[in-house]
Amino acid sequence: MNKMEAIGALMERVGDDTLVVCCNGMIGRELFTAKNRPSNFYMIGSMGLGLSIGLGLALAQPSKKVVVLDGDGNVLMGMNVLASVASEKPANLWHVVLDNQTHASTGGQRTISGQVKLEEVAHAAGYRSATRADDVSAFGAALDRAFAEPGPSMVLGTVEGGTTKGIARVEPSPPELAAMFAREARR
Amino acid sequence: MSHGKGGPSHAPEFVLGLKAAGFDFFAGVPCSLLKGLVSILDKDPDARYVSATREDSAIGMAVGAYLGGKTPMVLMQNSGLGVSVNALASLTTMYAIPTLLVISWRGEGGNDAPEHILMGEIMLPILDLLRIEHRVVSTKEPIAQQIAWAKETMLAKKYPVALIVPGGVLE
Numbered sequence: 001m002n003k004m005e006a007i008g009a010l011m012e013r014v015g016d017d018t019l020v021v022c023c024n025g026m027i028g029r030e031l032f033t034a035k036n037r038p039s040n041f042y043m044i045g046s047m048g049l050g051l052s053i054g055l056g057l058a059l060a061q062p063s064k065k066v067v068v069l070d071g072d073g074n075v076l077m078g079m080n081v082l083a084s085v086a087s088e089k090p091a092n093l094w095h096v097v098l099d100n101q102t103h104a105s106t107g108g109q110r111t112i113s114g115q116v117k118l119e120e121v122a123h124a125a126g127y128r129s130a131t132r133a134d135d136v137s138a139f140g141a142a143l144d145r146a147f148a149e150p151g152p153s154m155v156l157g158t159v160e161g162g163t164t165k166g167i168a169r170v171e172p173s174p175p176e177l178a179a180m181f182a183r184e185a186r187r
Numbered sequence: 188m189s190h191g192k193g194g195p196s197h198a199p200e201f202v203l204g205l206k207a208a209g210f211d212f213f214a215g216v217p218c219s220l221l222k223g224l225v226s227i228l229d230k231d232p233d234a235r236y237v238s239a240t241r242e243d244s245a246i247g248m249a250v251g252a253y254l255g256g257k258t259p260m261v262l263m264q265n266s267g268l269g270v271s272v273n274a275l276a277s278l279t280t281m282y283a284i285p286t287l288l289v290i291s292w293r294g295e296g297g298n299d300a301p302e303h304i305l306m307g308e309i310m311l312p313i314l315d316l317l318r319i320e321h322r323v324v325s326t327k328e329p330i331a332q333q334i335a336w337a338k339e340t341m342l343a344k345k346y347p348v349a350l351i352v353p354g355g356v357l358e
Contacts, residue, residue: 021251041254045277049247052239053278056251056259059235060212064255080240081247088237175283175345178254186256 001136003030004164006098006157009140010069011035013147018065019057019185023050023074026104026163031069033167041181042170048078051095055081058090058151061185065092065147072099072113079121086126091150095122096143100161108161122154130154197330198223198357202231204331205260208338210287212257213237214245218264220291224357225262242267243274249286250278258338262289265310266303275317275347285341287334288319288349295353314349321349324356 007030014020021041022028028042043050054068075082075097085093097118103109122130129146130153133139139157146153172180201224205213214237217225228236239245242263249259263271268290279286293299294307314321320340324333333350341348 043278045281046243046247046274049243049250049274049278052244052247053251053254056212056214056237056248056253056257057255058251059237059248060252060255060257078244078247081244083240084237084244084248174281178282178284182254182256185254 001134001139001157001159002164003027003098003100003159004034005136006139006159007031007034007069009136010067010096010143013140013143014067015065018067019061020067020069021050021054021057022069023047023071025071025073027069027071027098028170029167030164032170033164038180039184042177044170044174048074050074051078051081051085054093054095055085055088055090057185058093059088062090062092064185065094066090067094067096070095070097072097072101072118073103073111075118076111076113076116082122082125082127085152090152093151094146095127095152095154097154097156098159099156100159102161104161104163119154119156127152127154130156132156132158134158194326194355196223196356196358197326198227200330201334201357202227204334207331208334209258210260210338212249212252212259213262214239214248214259215262215289216240216242216245216264216267217262218291218293219358220264220293220352220354221262221289221357224289242270246271246274246279246286250282250284253284253286260287260289264291265293265306268310268313269306272313272317275319279347280317280319283345284347285345286347287337287341288347290349290351292323292351292353310351319347319349320344321351323351323353326356
């Protein structure tokens with residue numbers, strides 16, 4: 001599965017009022033290209049903090065569904081937040097991880113997610129569930145199962161490395177991105 | 188020190204001031220100089236204090252809470268300001284997210300354990316470099332006024348603001 005297929009499988013399952021917080025790096029640009037919407041928050045700096053933003057949002061808006069779209073490099077950098085998620089146990093938070101075992105936006109250097117299974121870390125921390133899927137149909141089925149149950153849960157999809165050709169950069173300024181997203185999040 | 192060391196903790200007054208000013212999301216990593224504040228927030232079900240594991244993660248949670256409509260406060264020891272520099276530079280300030288930072292001042296005046304000395308000296312310059320306005324909390328004027336200043340400043344500038352807490356104020 002490549003990342004665009006994985007993002008497509010996720011976004012076709014995400015309802016209009018679901019809030020998506022996306023980590024920095026290539027994944028944000030790919031999401032922006034595949035399905036830009038005002039309910040997407042693009043974190044373009046502060047690597048490792050996407051999950052903490054999603055956690056704060058899920059606690060602030062318990063009646064809204066919050067999906068954090070994350071990458072393996074981000075999860076490894078912000079691994080402490082998996083513990084906070086497991087401790088706070090927000091039922092409205094789903095953590096979707098695309099794992100290509102590389103830092104794609106800095107040249108494809110390896111991460112250590114080949115040695116450290118991130119769904120096992122999530123499970124050990126205390127997520128309600130955590131699964132790994134290696135192809136598009138298994139990934140879609142895992143998302144369907146996860147979204148049918150309360151969170152916090154992790155669905156990790158293993159994806160191919162490399163970069164997607166012809167993807168855009170996130171265009172609006174950061175304050176505009178935040179203001180647009182906040183209007184949706186507070187509705 | 189002139190901050191009322193040894194006197195009664197101003198933590199209850201501080202929490203009342205926070206709530207009166209509309210702060211309704213609290214996260215952080217504790218410091219002994221903030222133990223009174225943490226203790227009150229942690230026991231208060233309305234405050235819903237999130238005991239974070241790293242200060243930059245607490246800032247991330249505050250950003251999420253703000254986007255969701257809350258008025259957030261993050262507390263930390265000044266050592267945590269070092270941990271938080273990138274979260275402040277490339278998240279909170281860049282996205283124009285108002286956040287109140289309550290930062291203890293270990294190492295003030297160079298009288299402290301060795302690990303606090305340098306950060307005690309460079310904390311205010313770091314905040315200045317980040318263009319974050321700050322005030323040292325004084326027990327000589329009403330706490331509520333100082334919190335109100337912080338809230339007005341952060342909302343007007345759409346930027347974080349810091350209240351610096353010396354020893355003896357919120358223990």
